Amino acid sequence: MARAERKFSEAEGPSSMSSVYPIAQDRFSYTKKTIERAFGRSLNEIFxxxxxxPIASGSVAQVHRAVLRYQYLQQKVKPIDVAVKVRHPGVGDSIRRDFIIMKCVAKLSKFIPNLSWLRLDESLQQFAVFMMSQVDLAREAAHLSRFIYNFRRWKDVSFPKPLYPLVHPAVLVETFEPGQxxxxxxxxxxxxxxxxxDLAHIGIHALLKMLLVDNFIHADMHPGNILVRVSNSMSSQNPPLRSRPHVIFLDVGMTAELSKRDRVNLLEFFKAIALRDGRTAAECTLKLSRKxxxxxxxxxxxxxxxSFISWNSAEGNNVHPGECMHQLLEYVRRHKVNIDGNVTTVMVTTLVLEGWQRKLDPEYDAMSALQRLLFKVDWVESLFYTMEGVMAP
Incomplete structure (x- = not known):
């Protein structure tokens, strides 16, 4: 096959991987140039x-496996297996163009009675922030560092470690994390x-920590971004020899943080769901939008x-709390209730995680765990405010 002669620039917005990279040689040529331009050294000097x-490719970047030269980091250690994330050519401009088109459509929706309540322009603006944050791989490295710090005491959860100074908006070098x-x-x-x-327990508690303790949530927690490592003791049927699985969260470019007001309202919403208090859940839902x-x-x-009264009856005892939440969101749609984008992101992330957790362990009650942790949060915050009041000048 003859090599296609084509140069790539940030102005070219790919509609598909095949249109961006006509053949593998050109794909690697772009990858090599991007890395060398980002770090000012040849590829062979770094790796x-x-x-x-690539071992993986998404909408924003592709990932290559490599071995880092220890001399580059001026440390006499064994060569390090790394994952090198390289942004696709023109992806930033492509996303911007798409959002310009969608913004025009969203503005027109204001004049359509059945669509105006959706406030698509506001939702689109919030979504654009999420998407553009994924384009900057240096920001993802900062997110990784923050998650690593937040989970520094957890033995069952980890994140890839960004390897500074090999961090750039277009290229991110991080530790390679094996797993399934x-x-x-x-x-x-x-x-x-x-x-x-164990996986169900670890996943739910990790999310609850992000939400209740850290207020820094991985907002793209679908199964493709979650790896699992299990030691050789997996084959053992002797409980004392069993070790817990280890969970690795990947691709943290998209995160969510809530304002104090949104966080309080959302926690009260989850608490009402856990307690099956329908009236309070509905009232909290109405507070999840400023407009x-x-x-x-x-x-x-x-x-x-x-609905919640029927779920609290003897016949409704078999209704899973996750199903209650799904039904509540159906009422949100039916009654045209607004929920701000940031809050929606957290709610959807919770539902995604709760869904695969339920498949892993149908007996595990995530809402009971939520209820226990919410009680702890109330107690800790009350103690914090008391101490703050006593120590205030």
Missing amino acids: DKFEEE SVLYYVDELQGYEWIKS QCCPDPRAFIEEVDK
Whole structure:
């Protein structure tokens, strides 16, 4: 096959991987130039080994496996296996163009009665911030460092470590994390219920820590971004010899932080869901937007409350709390209740994680864990405010 002669620039917005990289040689040529331009050194000066074929590719970047030269970091250590994340050519400009088009459509929706309540322009603006943050790989490195610090005392959870100074908006070098996708444990692995139960426990508690303690949430926590490592003791059927699985969270470019007001309202919302208090859950939902345009808030509250009353009956005891939350969001749509984008991101992330957790261990009650942790948060915050008041000048 003849090599296609084509130069790539940031102005070229790819519609697909094939249009960006006509053949593998050009793809690697772009990758090599991007890395060398980012760090001011040749590829061979930085890496002992570099795999030309990417091991993964997403909408923003592709990932190559490599071995880092220890001389580059001026440390006499063994060569380090690394993952090299390289941004696709023109992806930033492509996303900007897409959002310009969508913004025009969103503005037109204001004049359509059945769509105006959605406030698409505001949602689009919030979504644009999320997407553009993923384009800057240096920001992702900062997110990784923050997550590593937040989970520094956790033995069961880790994140790839960014290897400064090999961090650039277009290239990120981080530790290579071996592991298997959590989907294997969700859909394929037969038996080993203790591993699945541990994974469900670790995943939910990691999310609750992000939400309740750190207020810094991984907002793209789908199974493709979660790896699992299990030691050789997996084959042991002797409980004392079993070690807990280890969870690695990847691709932290998209994160969410809530304002104090949103955080309080969302925590009260989750607490109401856990307690199956429909009226409070509905009232909290109405507070999850600064510009609430629900045409009939009272009707929304009454319908949600009626559903929760039935779920609290003997017949409703088998209804999973996650299903309660799904049904509540259906009422949100039906009654045209607004929820701000940042809060929606956290809620969707919670539902995604709760969904695969339920597959791993149907007996594990995530909402009970949430209820216990919310009680602890209330106690800790009360103590904090008391100490703050006593120590204030």
